[in-house]
Structures are given as C-alpha cells and as structure tokens.
Amino acid sequence: MKPNLSALPPPPSNPNEELRLTFPVRDGVVLEPFRLEHNLAVSNHVFHLRPSVHQTLMWRSDLELQFKCYHHEDRQMNTNWPASVQVSVNATPLTIERGDNKTSHKPLHLKHVCQPGRNTIQITVTACCCSHLFVLQLVHRPSVRSVLQGLLKKRLLPAEHCITKIKRNFSSVAASAGNTTLNGEDGVEQTAIKVSLKCPITFRRIQLPARGHDCKHVQCFDLESYLQLNCERGTWRCPVCNKTALLEGLEVDQYMWGILNAIQNSEFEEVTIDPTCSWRPVPIKSELHIKEDPDGPLAKRFKTMSPSQMTMPNVMEMIAQLGPGPVPGAQGPSPYPPHPGQHGSGNGGDYPGPGNSYHGQGNFDFPHHNPSGGVGGGGGPP
Ligand SMILES: [Zn+2]
Ligand SMILES: [Zn+2]
Incomplete structure (x- = not known):
C-alpha cells in the first residue's frame, strides 16, 4: 500500500516561499536587546559581520539575521512594532509587516541588505517607543x-x-x-x-x-x-x-x-x-x-x-x-x-531541556562566547 501523500504540498520553486519554522541560534545574538532613548527620533545602531559569517548566511537558505521589536513586559518576546517605527539598514528602507492585528507582526530579515564588515540599522520613530526593546539575532529557519x-x-x-x-x-x-470496584466483581x-x-x-x-x-x-x-x-x-x-x-x-x-x-x-x-x-x-x-x-x-x-x-x-x-x-x-x-x-516510548532524557533552541550546529562558523570580535559586536550610535 502506498503512503497517503495527497495532502503534502509539492516543493515550491522559490525557496523563499517555503513555510519555515524559526529558532534562535545559540550564541547568535548580534545586538543584545536595547531600548531607544526617550523621545529620540532617529538613531543608528552599528553591528559587524565577519566575512565568513556573512558568507555562511548567504550560502544557507535556512539561516537569517532577524531584527525584531517587542514590548519590554512581554516575556515571550513576541514581535510587536509600534506604529511609528521605521527601519532602514545600510540606507535601504525596509517594509515592516504588521498584518491585521497585534499578533500578526513579523520580524524583519536583514541578511539580503547586509554586507561583510560594518552595517548600520537606522531606527526612526515619530512617537516615543521606549517601552519597547529591539534585538538582532541569528535564527535558524528550517522549512516545514x-x-x-x-x-x-x-x-x-x-x-x-x-x-x-x-x-x-x-x-x-x-x-x-478494578481498584475502585468495591464489591470485588x-x-x-x-x-x-x-x-x-x-x-x-x-x-x-x-x-x-x-x-x-x-x-x-x-x-x-x-x-x-x-x-x-x-x-x-x-x-x-x-x-x-x-x-x-x-x-x-x-x-x-x-x-x-x-x-x-x-x-x-x-x-x-x-x-x-x-x-x-x-x-x-x-x-x-x-x-x-x-x-x-x-x-x-x-x-x-x-x-x-x-x-x-x-x-x-x-x-x-x-x-x-x-x-x-x-x-x-x-x-x-x-x-x-x-x-x-x-525506541520512542517512555524514554525521556534524550533531548535537551525545555525550549526549542538548537544546540551543536555542526558546521556553523559562528564563534561562541566571544563578545568582542564575534558575530556582532559594536552597537550604539556611531
Ligand atoms: Zn519614552
Ligand atoms: Zn497530548
């Protein structure tokens, strides 16, 4: 008997259209969560990508450089862009997808506008949004x-x-x-x-x-x-x-x-x-x-x-x-x-604890625990 394949979608011709899951990469934070200064309208945030990291990012369709904004009280860090926020990277303005409601905001993916070495994110706001945090991190995005x-x-x-x-x-x-049967039937x-x-x-x-x-x-x-x-x-x-x-x-x-x-x-x-x-x-x-x-x-x-x-x-x-x-x-x-x-049943202990982060990505070229000369570095206004 053939497996039932009727509902599986054919592979899309454009890999960018494929539905993907998103997981943070261990030690992949490029810019730690930061706030904008109160009432600061325009700010620049610099980060560096080593050439080898940039090359890996471009080479692998399942890796991205994710930039997102979330409310500082949201422990889930769900993407939430205040209405007045605008972002450009290396002078290229990006379109923020906000969808229909607060839960449909999407993070930005930056790798296609990045270059090896120095990169600049410019954030422009018309109303203060110091209640929010921004973070730039590498994410693994395997296709479904x-x-x-x-x-x-x-x-x-x-x-x-x-x-x-x-x-x-x-x-x-x-x-x-049986244990609860009183009359021992x-x-x-x-x-x-x-x-x-x-x-x-x-x-x-x-x-x-x-x-x-x-x-x-x-x-x-x-x-x-x-x-x-x-x-x-x-x-x-x-x-x-x-x-x-x-x-x-x-x-x-x-x-x-x-x-x-x-x-x-x-x-x-x-x-x-x-x-x-x-x-x-x-x-x-x-x-x-x-x-x-x-x-x-x-x-x-x-x-x-x-x-x-x-x-x-x-x-x-x-x-x-x-x-x-x-x-x-x-x-x-x-x-x-x-x-x-x-032996899938009742094993336990084979997998790392809670959370869906991946560990030990074999051929990643990203340094671990190297805050100075690592993936990112920099930050703050130039
Ligand atoms: Zn403020
Ligand atoms: Zn269940």
Whole structure:
C-alpha cells in the first residue's frame, strides 16, 4: 500500500516561499536587546559581520539575521512594532509587516541588505517607543518540509511500539478501574476506545499522525498542521491534552498511520480500537440507516482489522516523496539529535531541556562566547 501523500504540498520553486519554522541560534545574538532613548527620533545602531559569517548566511537558505521589536513586559518576546517605527539598514528602507492585528507582526530579515564588515540599522520613530526593546539575532529557519523529513527519519514510533503502548494503556485503565470496584466483581470489561481520524487543529483528515513525547492519549494530530501552527509564535502545546509538545520530542505513530492508509479513500471520521489493537471504522451517520446483508460490500468496509492484517506505511518512501533531503553544506546537518534505536516510548532524557533552541550546529562558523570580535559586536550610535 502506498503512503497517503495527497495532502503534502509539492516543493515550491522559490525557496523563499517555503513555510519555515524559526529558532534562535545559540550564541547568535548580534545586538543584545536595547531600548531607544526617550523621545529620540532617529538613531543608528552599528553591528559587524565577519566575512565568513556573512558568507555562511548567504550560502544557507535556512539561516537569517532577524531584527525584531517587542514590548519590554512581554516575556515571550513576541514581535510587536509600534506604529511609528521605521527601519532602514545600510540606507535601504525596509517594509515592516504588521498584518491585521497585534499578533500578526513579523520580524524583519536583514541578511539580503547586509554586507561583510560594518552595517548600520537606522531606527526612526515619530512617537516615543521606549517601552519597547529591539534585538538582532541569528535564527535558524528550517522549512516545514525539511523538519517533516527529519522527524520521519528520527521520530517514527514503529507500529509494534505504538501497539504495546496502546495495550499498556488499556491494562492500566482496567487496573485502576478494578481498584475502585468495591464489591470485588470480576473486573471491569475493557471497552474499545474511539479515536478520531480528524486533526484537532484543522478538523481535516490527519495525514501524518503524531503526538508529543509526554502525551498519554491515543488520539493524534496532523504533524504538518502542528508545525504550521507553531511557525510564527510557537507555544508548542499538544492540541489534544495541552501538554508541552516540543519539536524534538514529537512522535509519528506508524500504527495510526497504517489505519489512515487503510481507509484513505473513505469518508470515515472515527475508528474504534479494542484492547488487542484490532480496529474498525465507525460508520458515519448517513450510512447507519442503510440496511444490507451481512456479507454485502458495505459490511465488508466495517470489518475489524487486526494489526497483523495491516500494511504498515513505508517511511523511506514517504521521505523520498517529500523531495530531496538537506544537501550537506547548503542546508547543514539535521537539526535533530540522534535517537538511539528509535525506541520512542517512555524514554525521556534524550533531548535537551525545555525550549526549542538548537544546540551543536555542526558546521556553523559562528564563534561562541566571544563578545568582542564575534558575530556582532559594536552597537550604539556611531
Ligand atoms: Zn519614552
Ligand atoms: Zn497530548
């Protein structure tokens, strides 16, 4: 059976149009957060880019020099440009995208107007905005496509592990229910659970089923939709249970993926999964009224399928379908830490703590802990 690829977008011809995630690069701050002096209308802020850093920036489409403004009380540092702020870099005026509301402001990306050596940001305001801070930093902007590929390679939870997890889930539910039975009846019947095939983010059929590392539920969300949701101002919270579900801990569920593939050309919205991990689609309402003989084609569509009858999707095919992988040197190393043995369940400790910053970017040419002669330096009026 072929993986369900219908909803994956084709690679765009222009790499700039690709949807990208944004993560700060470690030690990548070029100009530390600064405020404008009260009522200062025009100010210049100088920074330096070493030629090698400038070259790396230009060479790698997944790196940017991000300049943004945020309110000093906003601990999330969400981009927020006061209405009167204007920015030009090396005398080139830039257009600030503010969108429709306060939450749609976009940071500026400066690398295309920068040069090796000395660069100047000029900020012009017509109303004081000393309540805001400005920061200039290097950011890693992998495309959603490359992140999907990375997660498929590193974070696929093989079907047998998914099944073990679900079975364990059933037995723990049964055990806890049994403990609360006062009259000691012979256990509580383990009933099947109902799982939606729709993504809780888009309400459309899930294409690549995933959940967070700490999620306890069987229900999945659509991986690409989740990445898109977190592109701009990511809170990285599971849309099912609201637990933190960071990028590096996400898991792709091969068993659910197999179910989705098995019924990809049908209208079903839910399946029931029993304690043996056999599953069957839940008839949708319009079909409930149809009466048919038990061996008819319709009844066959509702038949129960055990895991051994399923064809599990081939992850390598899927990765290939997503297009060419990152080219060494052009895209850099995979941002994902290696995951030993792909034993995705209940591991913990394999990933750095909270936050989605990347560590140990193999071929970065950026100096670490070198405030004087480093990436940036300078600052303040010339
Ligand atoms: Zn002021
Ligand atoms: Zn969850």
